[in-house]
Amino acid sequence: MGGAGANSGAARFANMTEALRTLRTAAIWIGLIAAAWLLWVVRVAVILTFGAVVVAMLLHLLARIVHNATHLALGWSIALVTTLFFLLFAGAAWLFGTRLSTEFSDVIHNIRAGQHTLGPFHEILSGSSSFFRTFMPGALSSGLSVAEYAVVVVIAGIYLAAQPELYARGIVALFPRRQRPAAEEALQTLGATLTYWLIGQLIVMLLVGALAYLLMMAIGLPNPAALGLIAGLAEIVPYLGPFIGAVPAVLVALTLGFDTALWTVAGYLGIHIFESYLVTPLLQRRLVHIPPALILVSILITQLLFGFVGIIFAAPIAVVAYTAVNLLYLRNVLDEPVDLPDDVPV
Secondary structure, X not given: OHHHHHHHHHHHHHHHHHHHHHHHHHHHHHHHHHHHHHHHHOHHHHHHHHHHHHHHHHHHHHHHHHHHHHOOOHHHHHHHHHHHHHHHHHHHHHHHHHHHHHHHHXXXXXXXXXXXXXXXXXXHHHHHHHHHHHHHHHHHHOOHHHHHHHHHHHHHHHHHHHOHHXXXXXXXXXXXXXXXXXXXXXXXXXXXXXXXXXHHHHHHHHHHHHHHHHHHHHHOOOOHHHHHHHHHHHOOOOOOHHHHHHHHHHHHHHOOOHXXXXXXXXXXXXXXXXHHHHHHHHHHHHOOOOOHHHHHHHHHHHHHHHOHHHHHOHHHHHHHHHHHHHHHXXXXXXXXXXXXXXXXXX
16 A cells, blocks of 8 residues: 555656656747747847957957057057047048049949940849949948948947957856856857958958059059959958959949950959969968858858848858857867867967
8 A cells, every 4th residue: 555655656756757857848949949039030139249249359459469569558559449440430531531432423323334335245244233233332331220230330349349358258157167168268269260360351351452453543444442442342252252343343444445344354353363372372371261162151141141231241150150160069079180279369
C-alpha cells in the first residue's frame, strides 16, 4: 500500500517535471520567435546602431593616430578629431558646396543627354545608368529621412567613441559569468578586424577618388571634382563600386563624342585593374581578407533587408559575420586554426 503510494507520488513528480520541461522549451521557442519578430520590426534601428559602431571605430582609429603622433590624451584626441571633422565638412560646404551642387546638377544633366547618344550600346548602358540613378541620388540627396539617419548615426558614433569601454562592459555583462572572458575576447577580435577593414577601405576610396579626378582632368571631361567624388564614394560598395562609379563618367563622356567615351572606359578599366590586382591584394595581405563571394552575397541580403542603408554597411557586416564564424565556430567548436587579428594596428 505504502509502496504503491510512493510509486504514484514519484510518477506525479516525474509528470510534473516533464510538463515543466515542456513549458520551458515552449517558452524558449516563443521567446526566440518574439525576438526575431522584434528584430525585424526594428531592423532599421539595428543597422543604424551598427553604423554608429563603424563611425565610432573610425573616430577612435583617427584619434589613436593623433594620440601616437602628439601624445595628447586619448579623450582629447577624440574631441580634436571630432571637431576637425565638423570644421572640415562645414568648411567644404561653405567653400565648395555651391560649386559641387552645380557640378552634380551638370553631371545629371549630361548623363541624361548622354543616354540619347548611346547608339548600339543603349541597352547595356541605359540599364547601368538606371542603376546609377537609383544608387547615387540615394547616396547623395535621398531626402530628409536619410539626413536624419546620418545625424543619429554620427551623434551616436561620437558617444560610442568617447566611452567605448563603458558600452563594451555593458555587452559583456549580458553574458553568464563563465562566458564573459570569451565574449570580451570576441568583441576585441571583431573590433580589431573591423579596424583593419576600415583602414583598407579608406585607402582604396581616397586612391580611387584621386585617380578618377586626375583621369577626368586629363581627358577633359566637365565637372571632374564631382565625378571623382562619385568614384570614391562608390567604392563603399566593394567589387561593384568601380562599375557604379564609371557609369556617370561614361555617360557624360558620350556627350563629347564616342572617342572620349572610349578613353573614359579605358581609363576606368585601368583604375579598376590597378585597384583589384595591385592595391587590394597588398592591403589584404597586410590587413584583412574577406572572400569576394561573401561580400557580394552580403550586399544582396542587406539590400533586401534594409534597403539602400544596407548596401552602405554590407561590407562591414560581412566582415563581422566572417570573423564571428571563424572565431566562434571554426576555432572554438571545431578547434581549427584560424588567422585573426588580436590587436589594432595603431
